[in-house]
Amino acid sequence: MANSSGGISQTNSGFMAGGMQAAIGNNNVMNNEGTSSLSVPTQSEVVDLLTQIEQLIQKTGVSNIENTKAQKYLGIAKTEVEEKEPDKELVSKSLELVAKNLETVDKTLDTSQKIFEKAVPLIKKIAIWLGSAAGNLWAMLQQQFNR
Numbered sequence: 001m002a003n004s005s006g007g008i009s010q011t012n013s014g015f016m017a018g019g020m021q022a023a024i025g026n027n028n029v030m031n032n033e034g035t036s037s038l039s040v041p042t043q044s045e046v047v048d049l050l051t052q053i054e055q056l057i058q059k060t061g062v063s064n065i066e067n068t069k070a071q072k073y074l075g076i077a078k079t080e081v082e083e084k085e086p087d088k089e090l091v092s093k094s095l096e097l098v099a100k101n102l103e104t105v106d107k108t109l110d111t112s113q114k115i116f117e118k119a120v121p122l123i124k125k126i127a128i129w130l131g132s133a134a135g136n137l138w139a140m141l142q143q144q145f146n147r
Contacts, residue, residue, distance in 0.1 A: 088133035
């Protein structure tokens with residue numbers, strides 16, 4: 001919501017678990033812990049981030065079914081982001097599938113090539129752009145770090 005005199009002002013700069021809560025009063029701003037300093041990338045920056053993930057996958061030199069699937073889902077996400085009005089739910093679901101596949105690939109690689117771990121910071125930036133559509137994706141990323 002925008003600043004309105006005597007109304008509610010709310011800013012959400014990332015994923016917020018547990019539902020939204022209203023801030024009552026004048027000029028109140030709610031920031032999600034840990035994301036207040038992150039800016040929302042532009043649509044073209046998201047395409048660049050997807051390209052960087054694509055390059056990470058290619059650098060491993062590993063050619064297996066999971067890697068191929070990750071590239072396929074990444075292509076779907078990238079194509080959708082390039083649309084005039086992208087379906088962020090579709091992008092989020094595609095990135096979930098990319099992440100799952102990269103996790104599987106990581107299990108087969110030596111520790112120096114942990115592609116999923118290298119992709120997570122890029123995926124997080126994209127998730128910020130996805131906003132509320134990134135709910136399941138954020139949960140998956142959070143689960144990775146709770147292990």
